[in-house]
Amino acid sequence: MTDRLVREKIVGQLVKTGRFGHKYAYILERSGYKCQYCGRDLLAREAVGMLCIDHILPKRIKRYEHPDNLAIACVVCNKLKGKWDSTNNGANTTRESRMAAAKVHINEKKLKKSNISALYERS
Numbered sequence: 001m002t003d004r005l006v007r008e009k010i011v012g013q014l015v016k017t018g019r020f021g022h023k024y025a026y027i028l029e030r031s032g033y034k035c036q037y038c039g040r041d042l043l044a045r046e047a048v049g050m051l052c053i054d055h056i057l058p059k060r061i062k063r064y065e066h067p068d069n070l071a072i073a074c075v076v077c078n079k080l081k082g083k084w085d086s087t088n089n090g091a092n093t094t095r096e097s098r099m100a101a102a103k104v105h106i107n108e109k110k111l112k113k114s115n116i117s118a119l120y121e122r123s
Ligand SMILES: [Zn+2]
Pocket: 035, 036, 037, 038, 039, 040, 073, 074, 075, 076, 077, 078
């Protein structure tokens, strides 16, 4: 089976779950089915169940469910980002700058986590 056919099959399965309407199908397509923070291929066999929809800005904003405020993320990045505010006190005004800031934040948390587990491994 070619990669394209595998993807079509998986997308069909996603739609059948009822979790993905047109909007989510659109943002999935836009992301190339990859986590927009770490690049993990969310259609890979080992990524089954890891797909999340991340809200770039937290719930209090007006256009919360607008596609511009949504990003595809893996569960690891989504959890690490959490409710962290990517606006940087209003300095990050574009989707791109907010996503770039979120990427930095997630990577810092990943690094901190790996440093902590390295400490435990040493003792
Ligand atoms: Zn990720």
